[in-house]
Amino acid sequence: MNAPADSADVRRRNLGLVLRYLDAHGPCARTEVAVGTGLVHATVTALVAELIDRGLVAEAGSVPSAGRGRPRRLLRLVPERVVVLAAQVSLESVHVMAADFQGHVLHRESAPHHAPYGDPRALAAVIGCVVRSAEAAVRDATPHAHLAQLTVAMAGPVVGPAHLVAAAIDFGWHNTDLRALVAVELPLLDCPVDVVNDANMAALAEYHALAADGVEHPDTVAFIKADTGVGGGLLVNGRVHSGSHGMAGEIGHLPIALDGPDCRCGTRGCLATYIGPEPLIHAAGLDAVAESEGGEAALAELDRRLRAGDPAAVDALEAAGHALGAAVLGVSGVTDAGEIILGGYLATWASWLRAGLDARLAGRRALAPDMQPAITFGVLGGEATLRGAFQTCRDALLDDPTSVPALPRTPVTVPSP
Amino acid sequence: MNAPADSADVRRRNLGLVLRYLDAHGPCARTEVAVGTGLVHATVTALVAELIDRGLVAEAGSVPSAGRGRPRRLLRLVPERVVVLAAQVSLESVHVMAADFQGHVLHRESAPHHAPYGDPRALAAVIGCVVRSAEAAVRDATPHAHLAQLTVAMAGPVVGPAHLVAAAIDFGWHNTDLRALVAVELPLLDCPVDVVNDANMAALAEYHALAADGVEHPDTVAFIKADTGVGGGLLVNGRVHSGSHGMAGEIGHLPIALDGPDCRCGTRGCLATYIGPEPLIHAAGLDAVAESEGGEAALAELDRRLRAGDPAAVDALEAAGHALGAAVLGVSGVTDAGEIILGGYLATWASWLRAGLDARLAGRRALAPDMQPAITFGVLGGEATLRGAFQTCRDALLDDPTSVPALPRTPVTVPSP
């Protein structure tokens, strides 16, 4: 933050600029990179040379240039050069994904963790085990890859530069240094370990998924999702804003009604008491199903009833839409998010939520039509969190491509005299 | 954002680093600056030389160093070198303040603007007139000063890099380029003109005022104020986050009750319908006073009654405290602000609000004691907005000290041979 700047900073930034350009615009020539980034040809030559050294970029043949002239030598990203590991800790199991730099999944693995409540060490051991196995599998397949980072996403606020898990309610933790615990389990894994909030990751992933589909995002974007719980995230300029306690986006307890239902959190009228799974199940008259077959089954049944047009189910979602509308107004009022992405079953059931949601937004809409936040719907479903953890690794690498070491010099076969 | 980096960027940053250090730590020697900033002695010498060239820093005598050794040559900021102009447009008048780099007020001036509703040009003319007169007064007094910036704060969202005033409800504007209009009025004023949101400026000012008193701020801070209306601001790392439409902090319309009172904005249950001046006056039974003597007088009367212990007044504020508590929970839930600064009469009447506020926060407090946002109270009152506009100029200068030109070279008297 207040460290001196340096020519190395300049280099890092410009390397990232070139890498981002190649990533976004596919294989292209140095000239195009120069024009696209605003750098001068000479500099692009130098930067590309370094990226080639580090194995992040390779030449990929020539194409004839327009009309006559020297043909363009195409440059392409080498996604295989980098492998990242993304892990997600859910209530009952650990999921790990290994992917290359462009997100091609190289390996997936899951394991139940049976972590005893209050014992992060046991969980770290399971994480370590799964990650180790995933890493081994990948390392065999792609021997030259650089392992860039492991990012572990889990429920609960993650705090500060030390990435302490401040309070994982589901696991009974308090100020746990999960990162250190995992690192202990993985002494041989020679890469940085990151611990992040899962909802924030989902937000990041949906943001990028929509951007890949051509959606232009405003600079401030909020994300609200509901599945097993209600959470969210706040993105500023495409980066996660995690707030003072890593809790930005712990939106489930946004108060939307002064005298609403009591909430686990101790207050009342929280958003989660309107759009969370339990209240929806209750409103749709599915308490019995939840009781006998569990919450997952009840939600599945709710989905069936919605599609069948069951009035209680439809009404439940319209009411939820209203509450969601209040939350959207609240979030957009506080953060001025220009877009709000809805994820989890809020995306799945978008068509049933829309009525209540739009009704609630209509009032405000009258005031400043062009200032309404755009409402979009996530497309990643359960994949979002892992994809977001992956994206975090990617961003780190694009911010500092020098973290990837130079390739071992290929021995030049000198023609004997 | 995605422009190439450059050695000039490095210079700018490091000049700013040195300038900030001298600003924060008072006169001190180059060695101390080097240690404090992490720069090397040689670099500090060069940077200081440039700052002296630009007239921002001057040598200020020597003090003996600890024990023996060459004495330290102290460096001091030259606040007089820079003059900034801060303007505030309120409903009825324009206020302008000229200050030096450290905020010493050089001149103040106000004028009623009688701006006809919907005519930004007339208002721009008044602003121009006041600014011109202020500038002339200051320029006479301090002939060598560099006029760095004019920042105009006004109610209403301010959008994007063009600083368009998107929708100034009070003035009936829509997407007005007030900056251009003011610039037209001030063709001779050779400095950048900025237009910003007034509540955001108040937030910035209170932030710095508290920091000057030794308060350590968390990285995310929210500000909520009420006086003639309800507004606020969001600060991330000490910088204003204005959101996608410059509306971050238009918090008056945060919905806190699903079925609350109707609001001007078209929805219902907005924060402003609970803690705004009209509802408070009404709840305290002062409608008649407001009718006959105006809102200002009614608020003054409310203040008297509070201090006299009038039950209706006290109850009104306790209820407002409750609503405010809900807003605080909402804001902190969405943004994870580690601190929430309350300003305007929310600060003045802190002691009467606390009961309701704390009651509302108590529930949440039980969940995560160390994650509660700290509640602090602004100290600047009506001065906040102008001070914030000033601070914006200051930040711009600290971010790029090269915007201040070199002093005209003092003619060296060559001894004739």
Place this chain on the structure above:
DNA sequence: ATATTTTTTTTCGACTCTTGAAATAAATAA
């Protein structure tokens, strides 16, 4: 077949910035 034109890429010298080591300056203590 050769020269010319066009486009892409690299090379080279100039300039700026930070750095580390050495030199200089200015005091005190012996």
Place this chain on the structure above:
DNA sequence: TTATTTATTTCAAGAGTCGAAAAAAAATAT
């Protein structure tokens, strides 16, 4: 006076970007 200590400056080196010129590689014109 001479050594010691501390603060500051000087100087050469290293790393970056930039602009102009040169080189490379094709297509077209002669």
